[in-house]
Amino acid sequence: xxxxxxxxxxxxxxxxxxxxxxxxxxxxxxxxxxxxxxxxxxxxxxxxxxxxxxxxxxxxxxxxxxxxxxxxxxxxxxxxxxxxxxxxxxxxxxxxxxxxxxxxxxxxxxxxxxxxxxxxxxxx
Numbered sequence: 001x002x003x004x005x006x007x008x009x010x011x012x013x014x015x016x017x018x019x020x021x022x023x024x025x026x027x028x029x030x031x032x033x034x035x036x037x038x039x040x041x042x043x044x045x046x047x048x049x050x051x052x053x054x055x056x057x058x059x060x061x062x063x064x065x066x067x068x069x070x071x072x073x074x075x076x077x078x079x080x081x082x083x084x085x086x087x088x089x090x091x092x093x094x095x096x097x098x099x100x101x102x103x104x105x106x107x108x109x110x111x112x113x114x115x116x117x118x119x120x121x122x123x124x
Contacts, residue, residue, distance in 0.1 A: 022096030
């Protein structure tokens with residue numbers, strides 16, 4: 001079992017920045033990937049990006065490329081989502097999830113462990 005918890009959400013004006021953190025605990029292995037997803041009211045849960053734990057390879061959705069960056073702290077077993085140039089359409093609950101392989105999938109159904117989510121609200 002793996003447990004993940006997000007932190008760092010909040011309210012920010014358009015054009016601003018926020019950093020989300022996701023800390024994993026339990027049986028977390030170097031072969032896993034961590035992904036970020038987001039879900040706005042009335043919409044499906046969308047892929048934001050992911051990082052392969054073994055070599056820090058990343059994958060991003062087109063909508064956030066060049067604005068969002070995923071990084072990790074191996075010692076803290078923590079992944080960060082740095083969000084810059086935020087837009088109102090980035091408003092959503094952001095979820096961290098663990099995939100028990102290194103494929104960096106964009107499909108939410110392939111992730112096995114999920115955090116409770118963190119609200120990000122971007123005002124005009």
